[in-house]
Amino acid sequence: MSATRKCPQCGTELGPETPQGHCPRCLLAVGLGSEVTEPGGTQPIVAPKPPPAPAELAKHFPNLEILELLGQGGMGVVYKARQPRLDRLVALKVLSAEASRDPAFAERFSREARALARLNHPNIVAVYDFGEADGLYYLVMEFVDGLNMRQIEQAGKLSPREALRLVPAICDALQYAHDHGIVHRDIKPGNILVDPEGRVKIADFGLAKLLGRVPHGRSLTASQTIMGTPNYMAPERIERPQEVDHRADIYSLGVVLYEMLTGELPIGRFAPPSQKVQVDVRLDEVVLRALEKERERRYQQASQVKTDVETIASAPAQATRLVAAAVTPQTQAWKAARRRVKGPAIGLLVTGIFNWALMPLYVVIGLHLARNVGGINPSGMSVSFPIAMLLVAATSSFIIFAALKMKALEGWRMAVAGSVLAIIVSPGNLIGLPLGIWSLVVLSRREVRDAFAHKPT
Amino acid sequence: MASEHQTSQATAPRDGWFVTTRWSVVLAIGRADSTQARRALTTLCQTYWYPLYAYVRRLGHSPADAEDLTQEFFARLLEKQYLARVQREGGRFRSFLLAAFKRFLANEWDRAEAQKRGGHRTVLSLDAAAAESRYGQQPAYELTPDKIYDRAWARTLLEEVLVRLRQEYAAAGKAELFDQISVSLSQPRGAVRYADIAEQLGTTEAAVKMAVQRLRARYRQMLRTEIAHIVADPAEVEAEIRYLFATFAG
Numbered sequence: 001m002s003a004t005r006k007c008p009q010c011g012t013e014l015g016p017e018t019p020q021g022h023c024p025r026c027l028l029a030v031g032l033g034s035e036v037t038e039p040g041g042t043q044p045i046v047a048p049k050p051p052p053a054p055a056e057l058a059k060h061f062p063n064l065e066i067l068e069l070l071g072q073g074g075m076g077v078v079y080k081a082r083q084p085r086l087d088r089l090v091a092l093k094v095l096s097a098e099a100s101r102d103p104a105f106a107e108r109f110s111r112e113a114r115a116l117a118r119l120n121h122p123n124i125v126a127v128y129d130f131g132e133a134d135g136l137y138y139l140v141m142e143f144v145d146g147l148n149m150r151q152i153e154q155a156g157k158l159s160p161r162e163a164l165r166l167v168p169a170i171c172d173a174l175q176y177a178h179d180h181g182i183v184h185r186d187i188k189p190g191n192i193l194v195d196p197e198g199r200v201k202i203a204d205f206g207l208a209k210l211l212g213r214v215p216h217g218r219s220l221t222a223s224q225t226i227m228g229t230p231n232y233m234a235p236e237r238i239e240r241p242q243e244v245d246h247r248a249d250i251y252s253l254g255v256v257l258y259e260m261l262t263g264e265l266p267i268g269r270f271a272p273p274s275q276k277v278q279v280d281v282r283l284d285e286v287v288l289r290a291l292e293k294e295r296e297r298r299y300q301q302a303s304q305v306k307t308d309v310e311t312i313a314s315a316p317a318q319a320t321r322l323v324a325a326a327v328t329p330q331t332q333a334w335k336a337a338r339r340r341v342k343g344p345a346i347g348l349l350v351t352g353i354f355n356w357a358l359m360p361l362y363v364v365i366g367l368h369l370a371r372n373v374g375g376i377n378p379s380g381m382s383v384s385f386p387i388a389m390l391l392v393a394a395t396s397s398f399i400i401f402a403a404l405k406m407k408a409l410e411g412w413r414m415a416v417a418g419s420v421l422a423i424i425v426s427p428g429n430l431i432g433l434p435l436g437i438w439s440l441v442v443l444s445r446r447e448v449r450d451a452f453a454h455k456p457t
Numbered sequence: 458m459a460s461e462h463q464t465s466q467a468t469a470p471r472d473g474w475f476v477t478t479r480w481s482v483v484l485a486i487g488r489a490d491s492t493q494a495r496r497a498l499t500t501l502c503q504t505y506w507y508p509l510y511a512y513v514r515r516l517g518h519s520p521a522d523a524e525d526l527t528q529e530f531f532a533r534l535l536e537k538q539y540l541a542r543v544q545r546e547g548g549r550f551r552s553f554l555l556a557a558f559k560r561f562l563a564n565e566w567d568r569a570e571a572q573k574r575g576g577h578r579t580v581l582s583l584d585a586a587a588a589e590s591r592y593g594q595q596p597a598y599e600l601t602p603d604k605i606y607d608r609a610w611a612r613t614l615l616e617e618v619l620v621r622l623r624q625e626y627a628a629a630g631k632a633e634l635f636d637q638i639s640v641s642l643s644q645p646r647g648a649v650r651y652a653d654i655a656e657q658l659g660t661t662e663a664a665v666k667m668a669v670q671r672l673r674a675r676y677r678q679m680l681r682t683e684i685a686h687i688v689a690d691p692a693e694v695e696a697e698i699r700y701l702f703a704t705f706a707g
Contacts, residue, residue, distance in 0.1 A: 009644065012705045019615035020623075024608070025705035026643035027615050030673060031680040031698050 054079060057094070060133040064092060064140075080143060089143040090128060094136050095207075109137050115182060116206050123173035125193065125203040144201045149189035149260070160279050163260035164313055166192075169200035170253065171306035178246040178302060182206050185244065187252035188232040189259065232256065235293050247295040250302060254290025266291055278333060282312045337451030338409050344442045345407035347435030348418050352400035355392060355428035362389065362427070395425045399432075406439070412452035415443055480550040480687040495535065501550060501687065502531050504617055508551075508609035509558050510588045515602040516562075520589045530561045549697060550687035551610050555603070607704040614687075614701070618680050625675075634658060634668060641669045642676055 005014045007023035014023055054066040057079065065082040067089075072078070076095040083090055095109075113130035116139075120126065129140040149166075152158050170192060177184060184191075184205050193201040234251035237244055258266045261283065262276040272284035286308045292298040299305050366385050402418025405411040419439040422432035429436075442448055480501060506527055513523045534557060600608070619639070626635035637658060641649040651665040658665070684698060685691045 007643075009648075019612055020619045020639065022615070022619070022640075022643035024611050024615050025702060027619075027680075028611065028698055028702040028705075030642060031677050031684075032695070032702065 052077070052094075057092075060136055061092065061138075064090070066092065081140075083140075089145075091125075091141045091143045093139045093141060095138065105137070106132065112206055112209065113139060115180075119177055119180060119182065119205060121173055121176045123169045123200050123202060124177065124205060125201045141203070142201070144193045144195055144203070146193050146195035146201075148203075149192040149194065149256070152194060153189060153260070153263070158260060160261045160277060163257075164283075164309060165198075166194065166200050166260075167257065167309045168306045170202065170256075171302040171309075173200070173202045174246075174249050174253065174302035175306070177205055178249070183209070183244065183246050184249050184252075185209050185237075186232070187249050187256060189256055192256065234295065236295060245295075246302075247298050247300065250290050250299050250305065251292075251295070253302065253305060254287055254298075257290065258287050261287070280312050283309075286312070333447060334409065334451045334454070337448045338407075340445070340448055341406055341409065341415075341439075341442055344419070344435065344439035345403045345415075348399055348403035348406065348415075348422050348432075348439055351422040351428045351432035351435055352396045352398075352403060352418075354431060355396035355399065355425060358427045359389065359392060359396075362392065392425065395421050396428065399425075399428070406443075409451050412443065412449060415452075416440065419443065480689065499535060502534065502554075505550070505554060505610065505613055505687075506531065507588055507613050508606045509554065511609040512555065512558065512602050512606040513562070514589075515600070515605045524588070526562070530558055533561060548689055549693065551607075551697075555606055604704060607701065611701040611704060614683065615680075618676065618683050622672075622676055622679055635672070638665065638669050638672055642673060 006012065007014055007026060010023060010025050010029075012023055012025040018024065019027060054068060058064075058066050061081070063083065063085075065084055067080045067082060070078040070080050070091065076093050079092045079094070081090050081092045082088070109132075110130070113127065117127040117130065125144060126142040127139055128142065131138060147155075149158070174184065174187070182205055184202065186204060186207070187202075191202060191204050193203055195201065232252040232255045234244070234248040237248055255266060258264070258270070258273060261273040261279055264270070264276070266287075272281075273279050273287055274281045274284050286305065289297070290299055290305060366388075370385075399418045399422050402411070402414045402421075406415035406418065419436040421436075422439070423429055423436035425432065480497075509530065510523055510527045513526050514520065518526060619642075623632065623635050623639070626632055637654050638649070649669065651662045651669070655662045655665045680698075681694050684694045688694060688697050
């Protein structure tokens, strides 16, 4: 044990001599009356209060028309409001009163808020103003009329392809903030907003740190309880909270990405995305690299994630597979296969009909030959000719039947047999030769065979 | 750690704690000749001597001197004239003890030294070797002696409460439960994996959660009771905890 060990919760330096291994400061905090919260203390046991109604809040904010309550979370309460003079809508975020009882909070608040207000990026929710009104710390922010990713996910409106389309913008926002020395610390679907035009806006930059009860400017997010979303937290956030850097955001981005693609959280021993849903296998690598436990092995910059995702999304060889991977990937793959076989199936159909149509011609030629060319026994002819006619009629019917089945993605073997017959049976093979070969080529494709084998319910 | 446990267990009598160790008892009935007050003060001193040792070591005295000074101070403290002064001054035991010690160091060291070998004194059983190893482990940095004293005081107090809390659990046959869940006392909610503990103890997660809540509540109660015993007025408990809490800031 080293003499400079720190309490992971409050950051107090612990000597090797700790009461039964506990941080003395945290132990004392448990004994404090529940009405007092000191920096670094454990959270008091207080029942969550219902957020104040817009009308109640109005008296604290004379310059705002508070319109409605938008939501409540660990960070505070958000209201939709209007600045009458500028005639614009804003989001008013009133921070949780509990955090602001910390005496060092005021100074930290203005320092952090100023840094946040300096962030000017199309994919980051802008901070217009901040301050304190009657003991309430607040931020006035850009109002985003849209949904967050959590809501979109729950509504089932997000296909992996659409999700991937949002990733570059998220990466841009993170990279910009990281370049300005700001780590988000709480990247999760609830903080990623999407407006009706599909533009991404990331909210609550740095608020986790601001509300993280950081004693004496040490940069750590001390309280895990206030974060509320440990599922998205990088491992080092728990193990070495003092050393958290921008790469913690990249881990959280990995979790979000995994969840967007699979609908599940990467907990424990999780399968790579492509094993869960039909997505480009190369995305596995991107997601797993963002989710590396050791931050040294992760992507080191958000921009690198963006580059890789964009490369995969734009690579033509894989484009069809990405298209195929949507909300119900099986259905999508099946539909894609059906579009693919439509051409050859119609070709086969035409070939079959062509054979039928040419049958009278056969009869005429046959009779002509029998009558005019010597050496052909009319009696033998009378036996073989109708048999040949019957054979042609049967194979033509089979080709037509197989073509119809193929068009519906039913009976792969029958489709192959139909294609072969289309190639060899004359006179239809005049057009059946190229069409049959085309059909065989399409039928030999793996995704087409899969589509024949697994008809979605 | 083990040696500290042994020290405090060996020196602090467990029976009748709530009667004999109250500072308020000392203050209320502390007549010079009161055996009860004297006994209460002796017990208190045996629990809280280490902070004084740490203080005097920080002042720069050698381990041997520090031991002598602490021992001598207690010997004099437990004499009649000091008890009388205690009654006049009142206040918290923590601040009383340090104030008295400072006065002792400033004014009476010489005299005490002169009388040292001849006097007939009460001698506390202080484990100086354990104290020195404990002191040696302390991160000193630029802490003032007063701060060292306060921190050592808080640690001693907490150690005391935890030892007694464990004894209480052990007496009810729940030592194993205590050892498993006591970590939750200084952890934020949710940081302790109840499911793992439940598995180890062969019980349910809900039961562990309940046990943790009970433990926290009982610990809180014991801590506040203990502090109530060493402040003059029960209303000062909150302020004393906050004071001790603040000594660990920065």
